[in-house]
Amino acid sequence: MKKITVIGAGKIGAIVADFLHATRDYAVTLVDRDAAHLSGLDLHSAIERCVIDIAQDGLGNALDGQFAVLSAAPFHLTETVAKAAAAAGVHYLDLTEDVASTRAVRKLAEGARTAFIPQCGLAPGFVSIAAHDIAQRFESVDTIRLRVGALPRFPANALGYNLTWSTDGLINEYIEPCEAIVDGKRALVLAMDGYETLGVDGVAYEAFNTSGGLGSLCETYDGQVRELNYRTMRYPGHRDLMKVLLSDLRLSERRHILHDIFTHALPTTTQDVVVVFVTVSGQRDGRLQQETFARTIHAREFLGAHRTAIALTTAGALCATLDLLAEGAIPQEGFVRQEDIALASFLGNRFGQVYGRE
CATH class of the missing domain: 3.40.50.720 (NAD(P)-binding Rossmann-like Domain)
Known part of the structure; x- marks a missing residue:
């Protein structure tokens, strides 16, 4: 033992x-x-x-x-x-x-x-394992895109969000610069930028840059890919409201106040879902192809107790x-x-x- x-x-x-x-x-x-x-x-x-x-x-x-x-x-x-x-x-x-x-x-x-x-968690962590595994099946890789959402199953506020993990970690990833590979070169991009929309299993999400999710992938694929990025998935409308708090009200400069607001106003939930969406495109068999790893993981029983999706x-x-x-x-x-x-x-x-x- x-x-x-x-x-x-x-x-x-x-x-x-x-x-x-x-x-x-x-x-x-x-x-x-x-x-x-x-x-x-x-x-x-x-x-x-x-x-x-x-x-x-x-x-x-x-x-x-x-x-x-x-x-x-x-x-x-x-x-x-x-x-x-x-x-x-x-x-x-x-x-x-x-x-x-x-x-x-x-x-x-x-x-x-x-x-x-x-970085042995979900993102960074598992998503890097999945992305690297897919990339190894290509003769050459063009893009690697990692998208992850840890969300309430039943959003009931304007942010479409409940606290499911570390509040300090959440704030940190919304503020700190984000590593990426852009046009074949390693770069730092702004958190909350890179806005896009996507759908997984019939559910609409938005996604935007957040810090830390790539782990060491930028180093691993430096000089090998045209594009590599990580974006957090949220329900539509979340990003714009967060930008009001972080930028317009300048709470990015007063993290302790933002922490207090979140912990006071946003309830926790045990009814959550984690969405993993990793897409790699590149050359295989003489043509450009794409492969995706997607999972939707719900809260459920595990080892004798109810576990949230983010805990699992x-x-x-x-x-x-x-x-x-x-x-x-x-x-x-x-x-x-x-x-x-x-x-x-x-x-x-x-x-x-x-x-x-x-």
Whole structure:
């Protein structure tokens, strides 16, 4: 039984701990700074709970003897956890979407004897695995387009949105610059730009640039494609209202106020849906062809409890990556890209199966 430490007992971290414990293959310790929150979680008593404020005290000796540490902490703590993993000589995995944090993890991975695998969630994460798998079937690739939406099934406000995951992460991806490849060259494009409309399974969506969803794909496909981009999917009208808040009211400069507005006014929901839409076009058999990977994943029962779609896809992806690491199916040291994970292996995993056709 491998010892695992999960950092952050928020919406996803607690579910990751629950998933891993349910396998009986991992001994799980869940770390958070909030003692009352930790003790109030409805988790199996065998999951050890440890109160540490890593922003103030670091992790100290908490990682001694562990196989891996999984960070589900806020993105601004990513580097702190990664440094502790490097010092302890344990494998490191995270869910961050923050580009700067991932660069810091990559630097720590140089010469490491353990694996550093950032961005193991939905996007970045699974979408990179799917896109890379499709791209390998072409003789040459022209465009790679990744579109992902984490949405309420029953939108009931003007934004067409409910909180389903990290509010800080949501705000960050709406504001920070976005990596892309444009006309064959790597570029930074503005968040909220690149507006388009699309339909999946008869439902109309809009999509626009958001930060962090490409992971390391820009580096992997630099000089190989004409166009590569990631856009978040929302119900029509969301982007324009967000631009009023972020630009016209300048709340992009006062993120704490935007955070308070969201948490006060937008309810959470357990009735959500995740839409994945990855399209690759390129040359195959002497002509330009296109191939698409599409999934619509709903909240449902999994491992004995109701799980939201965002929990299934995010926690499931992180746990699947850990499983593959433990099995030796992916590199065991240094910086590991999501593209280094085979789609067939991922979908065949007990957690990766949540991305299968329902």
